[in-house]
Amino acid sequence: MYGVSFLKSTRWAVFLFLLCGQPPAWAKQTQSVAGTAYVTSWFGGVVAVVDLASGAVKQTIPVGVHAHNVALRPDQKQAWVTNNNAGTVSIIDTDTNTVIGTLPTGRGPRHTYFRPDGREAYVTNEFDDRVELFDTENLDQPLGSVEVGHMPHFALAAGDKVFVTNFGGGDVTVLSRAKRKTLATVPVGAGPLGAGALKNGKRIYIACHNANHVAVIDGETHKVLAYIPTGAGPVQVTVTPDQAHAYVANDGAGTVQKIDLATHTVLKTIHIARDAGSHGVGFAGEGRWLLITNTGAATVSVIDTTNDAVVKTIPVPKAPEGIAVKR
Numbered sequence: 001m002y003g004v005s006f007l008k009s010t011r012w013a014v015f016l017f018l019l020c021g022q023p024p025a026w027a028k029q030t031q032s033v034a035g036t037a038y039v040t041s042w043f044g045g046v047v048a049v050v051d052l053a054s055g056a057v058k059q060t061i062p063v064g065v066h067a068h069n070v071a072l073r074p075d076q077k078q079a080w081v082t083n084n085n086a087g088t089v090s091i092i093d094t095d096t097n098t099v100i101g102t103l104p105t106g107r108g109p110r111h112t113y114f115r116p117d118g119r120e121a122y123v124t125n126e127f128d129d130r131v132e133l134f135d136t137e138n139l140d141q142p143l144g145s146v147e148v149g150h151m152p153h154f155a156l157a158a159g160d161k162v163f164v165t166n167f168g169g170g171d172v173t174v175l176s177r178a179k180r181k182t183l184a185t186v187p188v189g190a191g192p193l194g195a196g197a198l199k200n201g202k203r204i205y206i207a208c209h210n211a212n213h214v215a216v217i218d219g220e221t222h223k224v225l226a227y228i229p230t231g232a233g234p235v236q237v238t239v240t241p242d243q244a245h246a247y248v249a250n251d252g253a254g255t256v257q258k259i260d261l262a263t264h265t266v267l268k269t270i271h272i273a274r275d276a277g278s279h280g281v282g283f284a285g286e287g288r289w290l291l292i293t294n295t296g297a298a299t300v301s302v303i304d305t306t307n308d309a310v311v312k313t314i315p316v317p318k319a320p321e322g323i324a325v326k327r
Helices: 005-020 025-030
Strands: 036-041 046-051 056-062 066-071 078-083 088-093 098-104 109-114 120-125 130-135 145-147 152-158 162-165 172-174 184-186 190-197 203-208 213-218 224-229 235-238 247-250 255-260 267-270 277-285 289-293 299-303 310-316 320-326
Touching: 025 066, 025 190, 036 066, 036 078, 036 277, 046 066, 056 098, 056 130, 066 109, 078 109, 078 267, 078 320, 120 152, 130 152, 152 190, 162 203, 172 190, 172 255, 203 235, 213 235, 224 267, 255 277, 277 320, 299 320
Parallel strands: 066 320, 109 152, 190 235
Antiparallel strands: 036 046, 036 320, 046 056, 066 078, 078 088, 088 098, 109 120, 120 130, 130 145, 152 162, 162 172, 172 184, 190 203, 203 213, 213 224, 235 247, 247 255, 247 277, 255 267, 277 289, 289 299, 299 310
C-alpha cells in the first residue's frame, strides 16, 4: 500500500501538471521509447523493421548483398540502403515497408547522405574513390560523380559543403556542393569512418577508427582544432539535437562515449559488452534515446540519455551495422 506522503506528492504533481501544462518529473522518467527503427544486416541481406515501443522486429525487408547502412530521406518517406558488395542502393517506401526501386551505383557503396531539403543524395563508392550524386526526384538521370580520396566511407552535407571521410587515406575531402569540386583535403588520422556536425556547419566531428580518436574540424577554415581520445575502434559519431554533446560508438571496445563539445573531453563511458562490436548510432524521441547497433552481438542497445544508461536490448538479425529512426 502506498504511504500518505507518496499520495500527497503525487496529487501535487498532478496539480502542477494541470496548472503548468507540463508532466511531473516522475512521469517523464516513465516515458517509453517510440518510433520505428530500420536496421541493416551485413550477413543477412535484409533490413529489420523494429517497433521501438515493444522492442519487436515487425518484419524483415530483403535487400542486396552486404547491406551496410540505411539513411532516411529528410521527409522520412524513403529509406536508402547501401548494399556494399551488390553495387546498389535499395530504396524502401517507409509507408509500406517494401522495396520500390534498386539504384545501380559504382563499386562498394557504403553510405548515403541527403542534402537538407532531400533533393540530392550523396553515395560514397568505396572501391572507386568517388562520391556519386543523385537527384532524388529524378533517379533516371544521375548527376555524375566527384573524385575524392582513397576508400571514401561517409559523406556529410554541412552548409554549402560536403565532408567525405576517406578510410584508406586517413583524411577528409571537403567539396563545394554547388561547384562539385574539392576545396581542401584535411589529414585527420588513420581510418576515418563516421562523421557528425553542428547544425550551423561550423564544427565537423570525425571518428577515426584506427587512430582511436575523434578529430574536430573547423567547418570554415578546414583546420583540425582538436583530437579527442576515445576507446578502441571508434566507428560512428553523432551530435545531440541540443548541440551540447556527441556520442561515439567504439566497436573495438564495445562501448559508447559521451563527449562535451565545449571542452572536447569525454564525460562518460557506457559499457555494452567487450565483444559487442558497437557500431551504428541513431536518436529517437528528439534525442532522449540513443540507439546503438551491436554488430557482434546481433542487438540494438537503447540508451536513456538523461542518465546515459542502457535501458533496453533488442535482438535483431545478425551483424547489424546501420540504423535509422522514423518518428
